[in-house]
Amino acid sequence: MSLTSLENRLLRGAQKGDLPAVQAAIAAGADPSGSSNSRLRPLMVASGSGSVEVVNFLLQNGAEMEHQTWGDDDHRFLGMRATHWAVTSGKLDTLLVLLKAGAVYDAVNAQGETCLMNACMTDASPPTCVAMAKALLDAGADPLIEDREGQVALHHAAAQGNPNMIDLLLQAKGSSLSKKLLSHVSRWEHTPLQSALESNQVQAVAHLLSLGARATVDREGRGNLLRRAVVKNSEPIVRVLFEAGLESVGGAARVMPDSLASAAKAGRTRLLKLLLTVGRGDRTTGYWANYYVWGGPLLNVAAGYATVDCVGVLLAAGADERVPDDERQTAGDMIGDLLASGSKSASFRSDKAAIRRTLLRGPAYRARSWTWPPLAAGADDAVAFPSGHPEKVPLGVHIFRRRGEKLVVRLIGR
Secondary structure: OOOOHHHHHHHHHHHHOOHHHHHHHHHOOOOOOOOOOOOOOHHHHHHHHOOHHHHHHHHHOOOOOOOOOOOOOOHHHOOOOHHHHHHHOOOHHHHHHHHHOOOOOOOEOOOOOEHHHHHHHOOOOHHHHHHHHHHHHHHOOOOOOOOOOOOOHHHHHHHHOOHHHHHHHHOOOOHHHHHHHHHOOOOOOOOHHHHHHHOOOHHHHHHHHHOOOOOOOOOOOOOOHHHHHHHOOOHHHHHHHHHHOHHHHOOHHHHHHHHHHHHHHHOOHHHHHHHHOOOEOOEOOHHHHOOEEOOEEHHHHHHHOOOHHHHHHHHHOOOOOOOOOOOOOOHHHOOOOOOOHHHOOOOHHHHHHHHHHHHHOHHHHHHOOOOOOOEOOOOOOOEOOOOOOOOOOOOEEEEEEEEOOEEEEEEEEO
């Protein structure tokens, strides 16, 4: 049913913050709570427009505070009350008026989102969002309420990357609540830390780790945040995880194999180089370059997915192209074999040839790879070997140059 002329005048006046128009409409007989035929009520639109005067006048004349939006094509607005409209519009002043009047601070919309969650993810300025969240918490809002996805307010704050909001929520009711919030898992098995990572919020990831957030990885590899950062090609987050220490996200033994394989599979050359430098005591990058993943050497993954540059990176890092996988296949035997039949690009033939040529240079790569130890200081013919490395024959190169009638020889040793 359509609205009467009087009801429309009241809604338009509330939306514009026009107090005289609202007063005139109510004086003429309009219901301060609005019509049940309207999906929006005067108090909702006045709260969203930020008109404190109109909100106060409507409340003084008995406007109902807990009516909910209905029938909107956009599901995000379904079930919203006046408090939701104030928060999602970033109107702190009208929110304070509603809370003082006794509005339900933990009311949820059709998505199960509380006003506190809305404050964490609205587009208002970060200081305004924090101020609204503080007002709600002071009124008694519960930060542990879950939405329909099983997320709490901290998930939304982490996804928005607001460190001040994160701090406010974690300080709400002491350290015991803080631990619950940091470890809270949504229906999608995401903690707030992973929500920050999935939204590529580098600062929030670093902040949560500094506050004690941790990730656990099960035997199937679920929860591997390092791998997720590699898949998302987020070098800044990979570096943040390294700086925090891989123990905070499951430990190197759990997170590195899949992360290395994912980098090699996707052709993430820069990230693969970065992963190969993860410290292993006195071991060099050759340790990871020859690591066994997904049933075979890491080099087989790069060859199997035809990522040309990654094959070169691994060989340069000390990978041995002669090592077979569980099926006794070497990297040269399975170039492109892991690619789906319909996913081979037009350049696959040339890529395959390039990988084969690169693998044939394996001995030369090993001779000058990162795993070769340097010459000992002060010794021309001695090689210093870190403990645990087998002895290797030093590599020497003679360079001959003619200077007039003389032949000058220069020896470069490795």
